[in-house]
Amino acid sequence: MTLTVLDPTDETTPQVRGRTERPESLTGLTVGLLDISKPRGNVFLDQVQHRLEGLGASVIRYTKPTFAKPAPPDLRHEISTRCDAVIEALAD
Amino acid sequence: MDPLPDGLVVVVKRDCATCEMVVPVLDVLHRDHALAIITQDDPTFPAIEGTIHDADLSLSWRSDIETVPTLLRRVDGEEVSRTVGWDRSQWEAITGVEHLGIELPDQRPGCGSLSVDPDRADELSARFGTSTTTSRHVAFAELEDEFEAMFDRGWSDGLPLVPPTPERVERMLAATHLSATDIIAIIPPNLVEATVEKVAINAVMAGCKPAYLPVVIAGLQTVCNDEFNMHGVLATTMGVGPILIVNGPIRTELGMNSGMNVLGQGNRANSTIGRAVQLCVRNLGGGRPGEIDRATHGQPGKLGLCFSEDEEGSPWTSLSESRGFDPRTSTVTAFCGEAPRIIFDQMSRSAEALTKSLALSMLANVHPRIIGMDTTLVLCPEHMARFRGAGWDRERFLTELRSHLDLEVDSILRGVDGIDEGIPTGLGLEGAVLPKFNNGGILVVHAGGQAGLFSSVIGGWVSGSMGSVPVTKEIVR
Numbered sequence: 001m002t003l004t005v006l007d008p009t010d011e012t013t014p015q016v017r018g019r020t021e022r023p024e025s026l027t028g029l030t031v032g033l034l035d036i037s038k039p040r041g042n043v044f045l046d047q048v049q050h051r052l053e054g055l056g057a058s059v060i061r062y063t064k065p066t067f068a069k070p071a072p073p074d075l076r077h078e079i080s081t082r083c084d085a086v087i088e089a090l091a092d
Numbered sequence: 093m094d095p096l097p098d099g100l101v102v103v104v105k106r107d108c109a110t111c112e113m114v115v116p117v118l119d120v121l122h123r124d125h126a127l128a129i130i131t132q133d134d135p136t137f138p139a140i141e142g143t144i145h146d147a148d149l150s151l152s153w154r155s156d157i158e159t160v161p162t163l164l165r166r167v168d169g170e171e172v173s174r175t176v177g178w179d180r181s182q183w184e185a186i187t188g189v190e191h192l193g194i195e196l197p198d199q200r201p202g203c204g205s206l207s208v209d210p211d212r213a214d215e216l217s218a219r220f221g222t223s224t225t226t227s228r229h230v231a232f233a234e235l236e237d238e239f240e241a242m243f244d245r246g247w248s249d250g251l252p253l254v255p256p257t258p259e260r261v262e263r264m265l266a267a268t269h270l271s272a273t274d275i276i277a278i279i280p281p282n283l284v285e286a287t288v289e290k291v292a293i294n295a296v297m298a299g300c301k302p303a304y305l306p307v308v309i310a311g312l313q314t315v316c317n318d319e320f321n322m323h324g325v326l327a328t329t330m331g332v333g334p335i336l337i338v339n340g341p342i343r344t345e346l347g348m349n350s351g352m353n354v355l356g357q358g359n360r361a362n363s364t365i366g367r368a369v370q371l372c373v374r375n376l377g378g379g380r381p382g383e384i385d386r387a388t389h390g391q392p393g394k395l396g397l398c399f400s401e402d403e404e405g406s407p408w409t410s411l412s413e414s415r416g417f418d419p420r421t422s423t424v425t426a427f428c429g430e431a432p433r434i435i436f437d438q439m440s441r442s443a444e445a446l447t448k449s450l451a452l453s454m455l456a457n458v459h460p461r462i463i464g465m466d467t468t469l470v471l472c473p474e475h476m477a478r479f480r481g482a483g484w485d486r487e488r489f490l491t492e493l494r495s496h497l498d499l500e501v502d503s504i505l506r507g508v509d510g511i512d513e514g515i516p517t518g519l520g521l522e523g524a525v526l527p528k529f530n531n532g533g534i535l536v537v538h539a540g541g542q543a544g545l546f547s548s549v550i551g552g553w554v555s556g557s558m559g560s561v562p563v564t565k566e567i568v569r
Contacts, residue, residue: 003238005256007228008247008293008375010284039516066558068324070281 023085027056032083036067041089048087096155096166100127100187103152103162106137108203110178111161115140117183117193125187132160132206152207153216159202163187177202218258224272225261225289242297247375249367249395253297264292267302268309269569276309277316279377280323281384286312286376291368294375298368298396303346304361307424310567311336311369311398314426316377319561325428325553326379331387332553332560333394335429335468336366337537339412340422342567343400350402352541355432355470355548366396391431399539405473406538408486414536415564422567427468427535428560429550430458437475438545443482446475447489450547451496455528457551461504461514463526466533466552466562472540475547490534497528530555535562 023029031052035041049059062079064071067090079086102118104111115138121127122140131137132152135145146152155164159176165186166172175182178200183192207216232241242253254260265272265288272289279286288309295308315322315334325332338348349359357363373379381390403410403419412423435453440446450469458465471479479489501521506514515521533555540547553560 002231002234002236003255004229004231004258005238005242006225006258006261006289006293007230008256008290008297008371010282010290010376010378011228012282012284066324066554068328068554068559069318069321070323 020085025056026052026085029057029084030060030082031057032060032062032079032086034071034079034086034088035061035063036071036088036090037064038067038090045087045089048089095169096130096151096164096171097128098166098168100125101130101164101166102127103130103132103146103155103157103160103205104138105132105160105203105206106134108160110200110202111137113196113200114161114178114193117196120192121187121189125189127187148219149207149212149216150220152205153220157205158208160205161202162205214259214263218262221262223258223262224265225258226273227261227289227293229258246380247297247371249371249374251367251395253371254299256293256296260296261289261292264296264300264302264305265289267305268292270309277312279312279316279373280379281326282376282378284376284378286316286372290376291372294371295364295368298371299360299364300368301346301360301364304365304368306567306569307338307342307346307361307365307398307422308368308372310424310565311365311426312372314424314563314565315369315373317563319557320426320428320563321560322373322377322379323384325560326373326385328553329386329388330430330553331389331391331394332428332430333391333397334366334369335393335427335550336369336398337411337425337427337468337535338365338398338400338422338567339403339410339417339419339425340567341420342422342569343403348400350400350539354399354402354539354541355397362399363396366393366398368396369398370394370396393429393431397429401537402473402539405542406476407480408476408489408536408538411535411537412564414486417564417566422569423564424567425535425562425564427466427550427562428553429468430552432470432548432550435547435549436545437547440478443478443484443489444492446478447492448496450475451493454493454497454534454549455499457528457549459513461506461511463499463504463515463528464530464533464555466535466555467529468535468537468550468552470537470539470548470550472544472547473538473542474545476538486536490536493534494527494529498525499528500525 033045052059129143130146131143132146162176164171164174173186180198232238238255239252270288274288275285277286346361348361379385401410413419417423437449440449457467501524504514505517
């Protein structure tokens with residue numbers, strides 16, 4: 001006789017979404033730089049911003065309140081509406 | 093199987109002396125009054141043609157047969173009369189036949205029906221009853237080993253699981269007044285609504301007894317909130333996890349260990365309650381190692397670390413009382429912690445000396461130059477004896493302890509003595525004195541074996557609203 005058990009998982013299937021197409025050029029695009037608030041993340045992002053602006057992109061800087069928690073929904077929404085691309089930075 | 097037929101029906105089993113005794117009566121009633129005979133165990137008993145074998149006990153279960161023999165009469169699909177055991181006057185009244193079994197004694201009690209046998213009742217209830225569960229049924233293949241099958245499906249934390257059969261889950265659900273569909277927590281990281289049923293399934297797999305379920309539910313509730321921040325606790329590369337401390341009457345009711353080897357193995361409640369909470373985080377919340385769980389090392393307690401305080405042996409208020417709960421209330425406190433570390437002190441004979449010694453050891457919490465992370469101190473009984481002898485209470489101890497936990501910033505700055513880790517320079521803190529632990533950042537629990545001068549300290553993680561805050565919840569039964 002086969003054994004039957006009850007499914008211990010949430011029984012959902014993740015929705016698969018394709019990645020946004022990679023832009024051919026950054027010229028004229030707005031790139032968000034999200035600092036997750038780890039020490040020296042800003043040092044790294046300063047360099048990234050410098051490089052991006054050299055490629056013709058404009059940069060908006062964002063910061064998570066704490067690296068220990070997910071970015072607040074409002075912050076995620078703002079980044080998604082104001083930016084064409086985002087780079088999330090971890091440092092230490 | 094069809095329901096019971098109309099007319100006279102009797103349910104018997106061979107393994108019942110009263111059933112054996114009434115066979116001549118059954119013979120007469122079958123021959124002259126169309127008695128339908130249903131046998132539970134042996135299809136050849138009684139040796140009367142037409143006897144129905146209730147092999148899966150569905151007829152008995154659905155007819156609420158608790159005793160054999162049970163004689164009943166049905167009219168138009170409804171039962172109109174019933175008697176259990178042998179009682180001539182009752183049998184005569186139901187059958188309308190006089191002088192039944194005149195050679196038999198007037199009365200004899202029956203035996204228990206197989207359908208209420210404690211070993212089978214839950215299985216039958218799950219199979220034939222109105223199941224309250226709605227989870228998907230997973231049927232393993234005939235040649236599949238069920239333990240391997242559960243590993244293969246990714247449900248395990250690395251140890252074998254108890255198969256969560258519908259019967260076991262029903263038994264688990266019977267231990268709570270909550271409905272199987274009640275949502276008791278939103279589990280990170282996937283923010284999944286955890287129903288009581290899903291928690292019960294994972295509790296079965298963890299090896300919990302049904303009586304542990306209310307603790308598992310409360311434990312999940314302590315970690316699944318913004319204060320405890322289970323998402324961050326999972327995602328951090330630091331090897332911390334939820335550590336559950338149980339207080340109140342339920343500790344002794346469940347036989348939890350607060351004594352010898354309290355932080356180790358060997359007690360079912362201690363070992364499985366914490367495991368059940370972690371399995372829920374894994375299987376419902378999606379918090380799996382290597383995915384959202386990014387711990388560099390982790391720690392063995394992430395399999396589930398749960399223990400109880402030795403309240404009876406302590407002269408102090410319990411951890412739970414110190415956090416505002418009535419001592420008659422059972423609670424779980426969740427602390428985000430690393431693995432326990434021993435504080436060895438076999439020489440201190442005074443409360444003052446021991447406090448200094450404990451503080452010195454606690455200065456190394458996480459790193460001697462890192463401040464502001466919380467800690468849980470598990471005081472052993474022989475260390476507690478020093479404070480009992482000195483007449484110190486919890487507040488006095490904490491005040492004295494904290495007085496030895498201040499650090500001169502200049503000694504813990506980055507770069508001092510060629511060590512790069514420490515307090516950042518340039519923050520204007522030079523010359524200041526800062527506490528190793530924030531106010532309220534030291535939890536103290538009394539537990540451990542009666543012999544041994546070893547307390548333990550459990551280091552925390554990022555504290556406060558920026559990280560994880562200890563949370564205490566009442567265990568509702």
